[in-house]
Amino acid sequence: MKSALPVLLGLLAWPLAQAEPLTLTDTWSEVNWNDVPVVSRTLFFPGKVSFEWLNSSRHPGFQDPFFEQRRCNACHKDEEYGLGNMLVKGSQDSYPGKMGALRLQLQIAHDNNFLHVRARWQGQANKPARLHSLLTLENGQWQPLQFNAPAEEAFSIMWDDGSIPLFSSQGCFLSCHLPQEGKPAKGQGPVLKNYLAAVGAGSDKFLPASHSGRGARAKPLKETELMQQQAQGQFADVWQWRSATSGVLGIVDDGWLLDSHYQDPGEPSVKLNFNPRTGEPIWMFNPEVQGRSALNKLDLLKQQGLLTLVEGHNTAPFDAAKLPKGALLPQYYVSRQQAHSSEIQRIEASWDKGIYTLAFKRPLDTGDNKTDKSLQAGKVYTFAIAIHDDNAEGRGHFVSFPISVSLNPKVDADIISRELNGAQNP
Template sequence: MKISRITFAVLSACAFFSTSQAVAADPASINWSKIPAVDVPLFYPGISSYQWLRSDAHKGAGKEVARGDACLSCHDNGDEKELGEKLVQAGPLEPIPVKGKNGFLNLKVQAAYDANNAYIRYQWKTNNPKPTSEYEYYRFDGKEWKVFGGPRLKKEVQEGKTPAIYEDRASIMIDDGKVPMFAQQGCWLTCHDGERDLKQAKKEDVAANTAMQSYKRTDVRKYLPASRNDPMDWSTGKTVEELNKIKAEGGFVDLIQWRAHRSNPVGMTDDGYVLEWRNFDSGKNPFASNLDGQTKQPKFMYDAAKFGAKALTAENRGNKDSFLIKGANAVPFDPNAGWKEGDLLPRYVLSAAEAAGSAADNKAKGEWKDGQWTVVIVRPMNLTNPDDKALKDGDVYNVGFAIHDDQITTRGHQVSFNKTLGFGVKGKVDINAVKLP
């Protein structure tokens, strides 16, 4: 994918060299050929949730998992390909198989750091012959603006009622040793029955739940067992006061997500954490909803003088980058601009300049070329925010990787078993970040 002039201009001005954080080396200037590359095998997990892993259906291993045994105490490194190719097929752990979905993906990971920042580089071959950097749109039906497109697990997409549209995504979960069992069972601690596309809880049940009301959440997303009185049951959430204590003690995992549509065009990733829900850090993300909650109309449209049109259509979408970026190609929405049935505007509007607080810690640069994404995440060292895990010279972290590839979200990713990431350590780790001169 060639970076458009608009995207390039924004990337050039992005916060790699922001005065709001320690100066970062340009990832392109790092000699990555000198940094060891580690192959991290990822596999499709289907609906193998925290609850399923502890059930008798888990090949008699339910009791072992429940007592805290590691995934790799039974599985071997190298099992991922066989597991993924089996689980991606229709069966007990995949009730709604996605046609053409690959069960296995090899992720190359490199890591480096200096006094100010950590640099984590991902490379993977995409299942799609082109980058999927679109996100869902709002479509004007002649009267109202309604969501158009969706991820490939969505019922309407599988039934052919709306096209498959979703961004590629690369994620890393980070634990500094303070989350019980993360070192043994990794990201499976966060995947539970009740979440979206995973025996999803009914909206009315979530709305009636006292704990979810106190969290101000309308659906169930990733959570850690420590956030529930009964970890097997999403509805048994602890009080906000109890959660605040767990968080203050470091009992959460950091979650950094690079997004091909919602963060990459402005040179960033999001910054979040998982405890009682999949939360964003305090502050403001580089992306925001493009729908006005009161008027139910978009907030911004394309600047026709810069983009070539005020909107896209179903016929011409995909022919050019669809990013809607403040300060580059976005202008306030004009309801009297002569909208026609079929006009499309992005669901999200982007802005690096407006990103703020802990949510704006991480920078990134991603490029798709010859069937492969190359993404470099830049994360400041030694952060002190209460919603971040501080990366420090000489320390080791438990990490889990995930890739959402080929127009898919939620559980439709490929994931890794738990790995270890060290920063200049002498002991054995899976990935050892190299200190830059």
């Protein structure tokens, strides 16, 4: 017989646990998550493993005649932890002390209108990531803080409905490439001018052009081909929660991936807090709301309370005369827009002694098939999940092998979404 003790202890601990909300106005999920099965997955540090490497004879799995049809996890069953620990050893220069793998608890449910997702994971740091890049005045110029620069953390789901060749077997590794030549590396150069150039240059995340992994060249497609692919829905949908920028407003950024990672149309909720004409930030904090006009080095260590510039809430126009020496200001500010991203409604985000809890819902069908995929019963979807933990950016994240998801108990998958009360198959 199962003991009721753990449940009782859990209930007793509940009122004592003081989870720190990570949003400005916190709302809580309407779903009773106790009714939804928890699926655990190990996410691992992928090192420098790229699509090109995996789909070449340097990867032993590539020799298998059925390599393309087989999922990573078919050959590497339960190897995530071992792979991550091995790969992280080769990256200790860039990520000293980083752990190799992370355990994720995932719950998926749906009702007639929404898909509900809940994720919980234990991060490596002993504080929540409430800061993203900061600006500081150095040698008379406002520029990004270089040393001990903070970075927010993120939870991302990249997913496909079977429209992208190889996605069901290789998941997010399809989008993982070595930096392309001629594109400035992220963070290159200390001056913001360079930074702006790098932002405009696009990312190294893209789907490979070839329809076959064998000898595939990660060459981007021509524009007409791209438009055709987009029209046919051959792109990945990408949802991304970011702890210290848009997440503060309760938004999960909604984007899509084809030859680059695009945000859905509409005004972005995260904007650069820098005016290139004046060479100065646009906003500082409003001391009447925030108690001070800027952040300082201590905030880097403590990461307590709201440290994000939220336009119209805690912002005041930048005024150099009112700033203390050594002032730090966020490089980005967030503003609530009638944004694309409001399609994904964030319900809950909190941090409790290292454990992040995130729950959000998204319409099964957003009505925009140019940049969103819709979810139906009967189909199998492939989710690939990434977590940027411990202030790591870029490849310093943990990734999952492909996870299959179905909304219908009759259609088998790794995760069968739980139908909530009254839900009929959509």
